Amino acid sequence: MNPSESHPPYDVIIVGGSYAGLSCAMQLGRARRRVLVIDAGQRRNRYASHSHGFLTQDGRAPGDIAADGKRQVLAYATVSWREGRARQAAQTADGFEIMLDDGSRVQAARLVLAGGVVDELPPVEGLRERWGASAFHCPYCHGYELGQGRIGVIASSALSMHHALMLPDWGTVTLFLNGAFEPDAAQLAELARRGSTLERRLVARIEGVAEVVLEDGSRHAMAGLFVAPRTHQASPLAEQLGCAIDEGPMGPVVRTDETKATSVAGVFCCGDAGRAAGNVAFAVADGAMAGVAAHRSLMFGVAQAA
Incomplete structure (x- = not known):
């Protein structure tokens, strides 16, 4: 042509x-x-x-x-x-x-x-490689398949509160703040009401299927992860x-x-x-x-x- x-x-x-x-x-x-x-x-x-x-x-x-x-x-x-x-x-x-x-x-x-x-994903080692496989953005698209297991929310901004408050309908939720924001008193109360756990230690990387490794070496095995990019x-x-x-x-x-x-x-x-x-x-x-x-x-x- x-x-x-x-x-x-x-x-x-x-x-x-x-x-x-x-x-x-x-x-x-x-x-x-x-x-x-x-x-x-x-x-x-x-x-x-x-x-x-x-x-x-x-x-x-x-x-x-x-x-x-x-x-x-x-x-x-x-x-x-x-x-x-x-x-x-x-x-x-x-x-x-x-x-x-x-x-x-x-x-x-x-x-x-x-x-x-x-x-635009947050710069967490191992996250991009799992995007669409065990790390997602839409609970309605991928939450059910996690079988009510442990779900990690990797915070990217204060918008991640939305994920942390939604996802208890699909499993047991841990919100990894990773220095992205700090919830205020009202948000902390909402997280407690929904049964979401808060983790303030920084995330070092993601390994395995969806295992969150923190900077102090502690590990949190998850069925899947959610990110608000x-x-x-x-x-x-x-x-x-x-x-x-x-x-x-x-x-x-x-x-x-x-x-x-x-x-x-x-x-x-x-x-x-x-x-x-x-x-x-x-x-x-x-x-x-x-x-x-x-x-x-x-x-x-x-x-x-x-």
């Missing part, structure tokens, strides 16, 4: 081909709209061996769910797929232009951002286009209204990039809403969030 080649315009370009992007493409494909999905192949849950909590797909490998979705979406003749990374976005007289990492450019009347977010947007396109971005509890979130419209007319955002917390079921629902809203805007005019 000639990098300078300019492709015919699409009705909608979807940047991100994971669950939200696929769900969006499904709605638009069924409306017989010309759709291009651009995907860099970096699903947020690619480290997890199993996905839970999504009706009819509970316990399946995340990659298998995504592969099935891609196959089903591409069965619609008006949906196309490009592997690659969208590097730049700009508004044009007729909509939007996206430049890919190979230098090629594509245009569409509408744009859907479904690029997701990237997790900081996140950042996986794609720069929302910022490039001037979309309003709010500071969420875990990181920047693209502002959208109930239809997933952003503050820039003609641009929609779905999935983890546009919500403070998410899972596969939320992403699929977001994508369906964005797809329907993008289609309606093609028929009846653009909308934008406040």
Whole structure:
């Protein structure tokens, strides 16, 4: 392909081909709209061996769910797929232009951002290697499989209180503060009420399946660990286009209204990039809403969030 080649315009370009992007493409494909999905192949849950909590797909490998979705979406003749990374976005007289990492450019009347977010884990030795296997961020996705065993929460900020107060419904909880914050009197009372144990000694590393080794050498064997990571947007396109971005509890979130419209007319955002917390079921629902809203805007005019 000639990098300078300019492709015919699409009705909608979807940047991100994971669950939200696929769900969006499904709605638009069924409306017989010309759709291009651009995907860099970096699903947020690619480290997890199993996905839970999504009706009819509970316990399946995340990659298998995504592969099935891609196959089903591409069965619609008006949906196309490009592997690659969208590097730049700009508004044009007729909509939007996206430049890919190979230098090629594509245009569409509408744009859907479904690029997701990237997790920033605290610098604890051994944690990254266990991410998605025995260290997680979503209790609803992974808590049940721990069998009501011992659960460790590795604090990353005061937001880890949320995990420490939620997780007793899934097991016996120890909150490892690791110098991230110090609970106040009210928080200490809440931890006691929920039966969560507090550990103030610093964490040295994680070993085995989920064994927390403290700096003094003491060890705490856990069935699993939970961390509330900081996140950042996986794609720069929302910022490039001037979309309003709010500071969420875990990181920047693209502002959208109930239809997933952003503050820039003609641009929609779905999935983890546009919500403070998410899972596969939320992403699929977001994508369906964005797809329907993008289609309606093609028929009846653009909308934008406040």
